[in-house]
Amino acid sequence: MLTSKQLLDIETLQKECEAFDHIHLKLNWEMLRNRETDQLDFLHYENEELISFLGLYAFGSTVEVCGMVNPKERRKGHFTRLFQQGMATAKQKGFKRILLNAPASSTEAKAFLTKNGAIYGFSEHQMKWKEKQLDEVEGFTLRQASIADLDMRVRLSVEAFGLTKEDALAMESRIDGDEDTDMFMIDVNKETVGKIRVKRENGEAWIYGFSILPTHQGKGIGRKVLKRVVKEQSESGHSVHLEVETLNAHALGLYESIGFQVVHAQDYYTYD
Structure with a gap:
């Protein structure tokens, strides 16, 4: 410590x-x-x-x-x-x-x-939302995660981010100990299809772990969820931020279309 x-x-x-x-x-x-x-x-x-x-x-x-x-x-x-x-x-x-x-x-x-x-591996953009009008969205429910959602959270990290089950479980367990973080589950027609985490600190709201099950991707759910979360955090007085790998063109395009702009970039190198 x-x-x-x-x-x-x-x-x-x-x-x-x-x-x-x-x-x-x-x-x-x-x-x-x-x-x-x-x-x-x-x-x-x-x-x-x-x-x-x-x-x-x-x-x-x-x-x-x-x-x-x-x-x-x-x-x-x-x-x-x-x-x-x-x-x-x-x-x-x-x-x-x-x-x-x-x-x-x-x-x-x-x-x-x-x-x-060290060998260059990949890069990551840190993005900040530039205020713009966002319309109201519906067709899904955001709810606070409970203990009963742990298996689904792990599954989402495995299927959406390619983590091993062990790594996903370790990360989700660490997140649960952070009192400044909200973990939301995304439900559509009473079925859980995704998750999104919001960390607030020093007037900033950071979005992490945003994921939708592959079987429910391409249906516009992610765009709607992101709009609502960004709108709520902005209206509560926070600037809104997130991170995305530069090679993830689909996610990058989604974020930019909603109003996010790249403000910083980080490079990652592998080391043996």
Whole structure:
């Protein structure tokens, strides 16, 4: 578990790096604030100042990695040491897949990852909704998920996102511990056909895990659900955000048609 001082130091360093490099770092703050162990975070201090940070984020058998180093302290080996410690820990814990995350516009991050043998895998857009008129929609019901929905939530993650059953179960169990998150099930004619999660923090509403069973895709359900969720979150005073893989042309087109615009991009590299 990270202390309040460590969390503040990480946030301060993040702001400094983002301002200096004109980038957006994806540090998964909802996970940082709810750590059950300190074995996934690596911090290097000098004179009580945080110089570099590396975080591991477990998603079932996959671990995502993101880090940063003070602009004034770069090229001194600080981050390399944390990276080596982090990779050793990831392998020790038995993760089957290691994904290294870097802002798409960061040439320094790309150079570091390539130098250390990482291979580019895919990119992800972070999108923000630009306010526009959305019509009222019907033909489905959104309801808060209950314990009885766990099997369907796992099934949706397996069928819509290609996760293993074990990874899907681990992710859904972690989500249930987040008090700032709403998990909604999507029902059509009293049959559950999908799910959508909304995480609210600091005036922002983030949409995650939006999925419809393959047998019910192509019927316009997803578009209707997204319109309602975006409309409700916007009317409650939140800016609305989501993430999508750049290769998912169908989803990208859907989001853009409703009013989402790309604001940041993240690259993911695989590491053995």
